[in-house]
Amino acid sequence: MLKQFGRDIWIADGAEVAVAGFHYPTRMAVIRLDSGALFVWSPVRLADDVQAEVDALGDIRHIVAPNSLHHLFLAEWNAAYPNARLYAPPGLRNKRGDLAFDADLGDTPPPDWANEIDQAMMEGNVITTEVVFFHRASGTVLVTDLLQQIPAGLLSGWRKVVARLxxxxxxxxxxxxKFRLAFTNRRRARVALARILAWPADKVLMAHGTPVEHDARAFLRRAFGWLGTA
Known part of the structure; x- marks a missing residue:
């Protein structure tokens, strides 16, 4: 079910995904641009009810995978919306050779959404290069895997200990x-972080974690304080 998260932005929680025995909650976002076109971020499994509600908002024109780890449901969205452009973050074209991507994500937003959504590519991480977005109208920063929080109810036994560590x-x-340790080039990451911290953020939305709806900039400074500044 879609829930409005702010002006022209909606979210939907998807089914849990299991990775190495850990169960992660999933979440996607849909942003309606001034043109009426829809921008779909980090799509979850395409359930009938979600599809119907998204269709009621407008026409999907952009389907975005924010990093090379979030690709599980791209094929079904691509098949359901063949006229939408499919965007690949660094590394995903080689990983998903079965998908025909229309464009690559970089550090600069394309003209289709540049006036409404900014983006910064967090480089220097050997696990994945994530593109972080900022939706100006709602003041929302969208982060995929760089920020996570697994609900306590999904953890038990040794997995609970590992998740805590x-x-x-x-x-x-x-x-x-593990992501902190994977930043082998922190200087490059700090350049992107400086841009992210400069955004006039009100909220932070994550694919795996409780959204932050107050004091977003203070939260981001806490969350990335270990990385330092550029």
């Missing part, structure tokens, strides 16, 4: 420890 089970979303 990996900083994925704290009182607020955080950058997992």
């Amino acid at each position: 990996d900083l994925m089970a704290g009182p607020e979303p955080a950058v997992p420890r």
Whole structure:
């Protein structure tokens, strides 16, 4: 079910996905641009009810995978909306040779959404290069895997211990420890972080974690304080 998250932005929680025995909640966002075209970020499994509600908002023109890890449901969305452009983050074209991507995501937003959505490519991480977005109208920063928080009810036994050690089970979303260690070029990451921290953010939306709806800029400074500044 779609829920409005702010001006011209809606979210939908999808089915949990299992990775190495860990169950992660999933979330997507739909942004309606001034043209009426829809921008779909990090699509979840295409359920009938979600599809009907999205169709009621407008025409999907942009389907965006924010990093090379979020590709599980791209094929079904691509098949359902063949006229929408499919965007690949760094590394995903080679990983998903079965998909015909229309464009690559970079550090600069394309003209189709440049006036409404900004983006910054967080480079320097060996796990994945993530493109972080900022929807101006709602003041929302959209982060995929760089910030995570697994609900306590999805954890038990040794997985609960591992999640706690990996900083994925704290009182607020955080950058997992494995991602922190994977930043082998922190200077490049700090350049992107400086841009992200400069956005006039009101909210932070994550694919795996509780959305932050107040004091977003202070939260982002806390979450990425370990990285330092450019």
